[in-house]
Amino acid sequence: MSTSAKNVPAATDVARLAGVSQSAVSRAFTSGASISSKTRSKVMAAAEELGYRPNQLARSLLRGRSQLIGVVLGNMENPFFPLALETLSKQLNTHGHKTLVFTNEANQQADTSIEDMLNYRVDALILMATTLSSSLAEQCQAAGIPVVFVNRISHAMCCSSVTGDNDHGARLIAQHLVDAGYQRIAFMAGIETSSTSRDRELAFTDALIAMGRDKPMRVVGHFNRVGAMQAMRQLLEQAQRPDAVFCANDHMAMAAIDVARYEYSLTPGTDIGIAGFDDIPHAHWPGYDITTYSQPLDALISQAVERVLSQSNQYDAIHTVVKGNLIMRSSTSPTQ
Amino acid sequence: MSTSAKNVPAATDVARLAGVSQSAVSRAFTSGASISSKTRSKVMAAAEELGYRPNQLARSLLRGRSQLIGVVLGNMENPFFPLALETLSKQLNTHGHKTLVFTNEANQQADTSIEDMLNYRVDALILMATTLSSSLAEQCQAAGIPVVFVNRISHAMCCSSVTGDNDHGARLIAQHLVDAGYQRIAFMAGIETSSTSRDRELAFTDALIAMGRDKPMRVVGHFNRVGAMQAMRQLLEQAQRPDAVFCANDHMAMAAIDVARYEYSLTPGTDIGIAGFDDIPHAHWPGYDITTYSQPLDALISQAVERVLSQSNQYDAIHTVVKGNLIMRSSTSPTQ
DNA sequence: TGCTGTATTGCATAGCTATGCAAAATAGTG
DNA sequence: CACTATTTTGCATAGCTATGCAATACAGCA
Incomplete structure (x- = not known):
């Protein structure tokens, strides 16, 4: 009775039901694509009926952007970090990104966990209370993945940071x-x-x-x-x-x-x-x-998010200092 | 100067450099695959040289398993949840899984955030301090995605739960x-x-x-x-x-x-x-x-992890109660 | 050496979607 | 209505890796 369902419908299934091509299905789910409202609604109806949802993995693979942001946190005992994670996750979400999280031992090098994240082709890394080997930092730079430290300045000079004053x-x-x-x-x-x-x-x-x-x-x-x-x-x-x-x-x-x-x-x-x-x-x-x-916190995080999502100047290490009182x-x- | 590097090497690049087929590269990175240690080391050397890392998105797409677990949390103000997240993330990690996290408004229905997660083909969902519409719960069941509530019992009867006593x-x-x-x-x-x-x-x-x-x-x-x-x-x-x-x-x-x-x-x-x-x-x-x-916490979380990662009986809603003192x-x- | 059995390897394909390009349909104009 | 400009559509392919299958290399044995 526990046979895996495997009923997950793909775009071609929707296309067949709606009587259109797979491309049409894709375009129906891509905002700004060239598609008539009539076919879009046909597609949407069929999708609804089948319970279709576009496969973000395939989309990411093709586009080269996963919309995933890797976040490495240290010690959850200090309430500062959970709260930071909360606002970070919310802000990323409003920008259409998801948060891939990893909690590290406090102050450990986050290398192994970050390597895993890189395999998922995260679009960027936000590191709080951890360290990064300079070799891995160079790899990130080579791969075009922005890295920003929050509340910490990296030794590897190529990484940006956002800290309090x-x-x-x-x-x-x-x-x-x-x-x-x-x-x-x-x-x-x-x-x-x-x-x-x-x-x-x-x-x-x-x-x-x-x-x-x-x-x-x-x-x-x-x-x-x-x-x-x-x-x-x-x-x-x-x-x-x-x-x-x-x-x-x-x-x-x-x-x-x-x-x-x-x-x-x-x-x-x-x-x-x-x-x-x-x-x-x-x-x-x-x-x-x-x-x-x-x-x-809000300012700190929004600076970090901005740094990470702005395409320009990824490779300049910018150290932002947010003033407090x-x-x-x-x-x-x-x-x- | 900020031209996107796009140098990310793929398995074929490694194969060419190592003088083997792309399959060999794939097998070199798949534990338990049929490959001689000689070619494996050739592949690894080439991979090292190019900075290759297997694309987990492609792998997930093909295998139908993303190794991602979606976690939805409520209020981070209560230290219980950050600590739960920490142990959860660590436990999932030791099982080779990554944590896709979403922080919800306390007690809101987590539907929209969960839909996003489903697009990433998460292998399972762990929900803490949130609610799920029964329609979405049914969708998860249809897609074969186990859902387990922690510290909360769902109204939708098909979902398992782990709570304290x-x-x-x-x-x-x-x-x-x-x-x-x-x-x-x-x-x-x-x-x-x-x-x-x-x-x-x-x-x-x-x-x-x-x-x-x-x-x-x-x-x-x-x-x-x-x-x-x-x-x-x-x-x-x-x-x-x-x-x-x-x-x-x-x-x-x-x-x-x-x-x-x-x-x-x-x-x-x-x-x-x-x-x-x-x-x-x-x-x-x-x-x-x-x-x-x-x-x-440890018991609570490991029960949840076990429930979520055990393939069997996904569709029986099991309510586990962990005793305390x-x-x-x-x-x-x-x-x- | 010649044979069989096993371990490796490469080929080809699947998995799902986005997109350039050409074809088709539609709208617009006189 | 004829003709052009625009929008919409489908076809085919790319993006990257895992895996069944057949082919090859290797080891073992007499």
């Missing part, structure tokens, strides 16, 4: 923490090899030094919750405990706040200042209320 | 709340049309009544944070304020806790008991620590 944001945070009167300021890095974490750290450190402060104490949270909690404990066990921490993203800042509050009975803001980066929705949940620098909240108000 | 879980929660001594127990529904919410509500209500309680006060949180916050306020504004709430999932329970604690200065557990469902990682964050009934935490300890 890590430099400016980190400097504003530094300034803000100093203005607020914090004295011993620390930094919690994410994944050390990621440009995201490094850029924020460099700018943050630089700004502090420029204001006459010492180089901040430094700890590594690996962009995940467990790592950030450990890192925070490490900070709070210091003899000279810091009185403020800039975490390289909000997700780690949340973990830091939980450790400070529930393991060390410190009140965020007054006892210890904690800042993040991204402005994910959770950052203004009442239990966290994190000072942060925003990465506007410093958002001051109670996690860094010592006077309150 | 909503009935048992809700009953255990009811029992637990009564045992803990709560008196005025309320229920926060999710999306009213979803089977998930309804099943939990029915069992919960039934269990309470069986224990001689009144039918619980009822409020609707729509499975999202804003909705849940409003619903919680509504509850707490009652003259006869409830002293315990069972929220249809953890995501809403978190919102409920925030409202109780930060807007009404109530201590969860002692002043008001709050329970959830799912046991998402956040449920044991120290700021929440939610009593809940677990939905084991009641997990008691401080959000429902009135004595503490």
Whole structure:
């Protein structure tokens, strides 16, 4: 009883039923093709009757464009990425593209997964929180497949990227923490090899030094919750405990706040200042209320989509920086 | 300079360079095909040199199997779904399948997005937090495409489903709340049309009544944070304020806790008991620590994957229920 | 060496649709 | 109505790979 149906009708079946040629069927489903409305409706009726739907695989094969966009994501634990995927998928959809998704181990090279995607002849690649070997990057370039990194800058120079304003944001945070009167300021890095974490750290450190402060104490949270909690404990066990921490993203800042509050009975803001980066929705949940620098998701994603879908200048590596805003909240108000 | 490269080599190019036929190239890339190791290595060398990779679109077209699985997700705001996607994508990958993803508006019919996916000849559909018109479900059945709902039961009877044990879980929660001594127990529904919410509500209500309680006060949180916050306020504004709430999932329970604690200065557990469902990682964050009934993600997903990839019995609608556990935490300890 | 049995190989075709080109049909004009 | 300009249609082919089948090469054995 479980015999495979295999009833999937093809264009020729529809053609036969409608009494037209296969070409007519094809044209009926191609907007802008040269076909009379009369035959189109004949075709549509027959198609409806048979349950025909054009085979996108054949179409893609012939056209050389699959309308598929490969997306590689890292850690789904950080809400930033699911939300990014959601808006990305929606935006691609309005442009008539589908999303072929692959979730990678955080910060792993995405090579093997990307090779698979290339086999499907994806029209472009959007990479978040992953790395790409330069050899594969060259292959993409050779094949004419645009690659754009989001929230990450590639080492392979041929790839474009769209990021938030890590430099400016980190400097504003530094300034803000100093203005607020914090004295011993620390930094919690994410994944050390990621440009995201490094850029924020460099700018943050630089700004502090420029204001006459010492180089901040430094700890590594690996962009995940467990790592950030450990890192925070490490900070709070210091003899000279810091009185403020800039975490390289909000997700780690949340973990830091939980450790400070529930393991060390410190009140965020007054006892210890904690800042993040991204402005994910959770950052203004009442239990966290994190000072942060925003990465506007819609803008970030639409830039990436634009870059990927615009045919021109595919081979120029364009690094787009989307500005955000410093958002001051109670996690860094010592006077309150 | 931005002329499209179009250098993508095909099997015939490799064949020419290697001095073999195109069939040989095909066989070299097909595991288990009849080919001598000598020619295979010749082919591989030539392929390497040209940067050839087999065109999965052509392969899929010919084989009638695309190795693509369509996945439709709802609200990415609830961490349950991103995590589910992550494990799903990984599991599919180990089985040699790719994930074609679509994020839908919560609880919308996924018809249009699914039609697009059908055009790509997905081998199967996995639907989370969406609905499917019965006509489209029939089409899928006719085309031999297995459809399985995860965390949701379809109205169209022909589709399989994998869910947590909503009935048992809700009953255990009811029992637990009564045992803990709560008196005025309320229920926060999710999306009213979803089977998930309804099943939990029915069992919960039934269990309470069986224990001689009144039918619980009822409020609707729509499975999202804003909705849940409003619903919680509504509850707490009652003259006869409830002293315990069972929220249809953890995501809403978190919102409920925030409202109780930060807007009404109530201590969860002692002043008001709050329970959830799912046991998402956040449920044991120290700021929440939610009593809940677990939905084991790995088990849930591997059941779904198995159902979808097993060729046999595609047309029997099998409803799999994965058991979880009641997990008691401080959000429902009135004595503490 | 000569035979048979097996492992490899190439040929030709199928799978489904889009599109250039020429033929046919239609519309437009006097 | 005759004739041209335009639209619509069908034919044939291309796009890339997998696979049945027949042909070839190879190995094994006496």
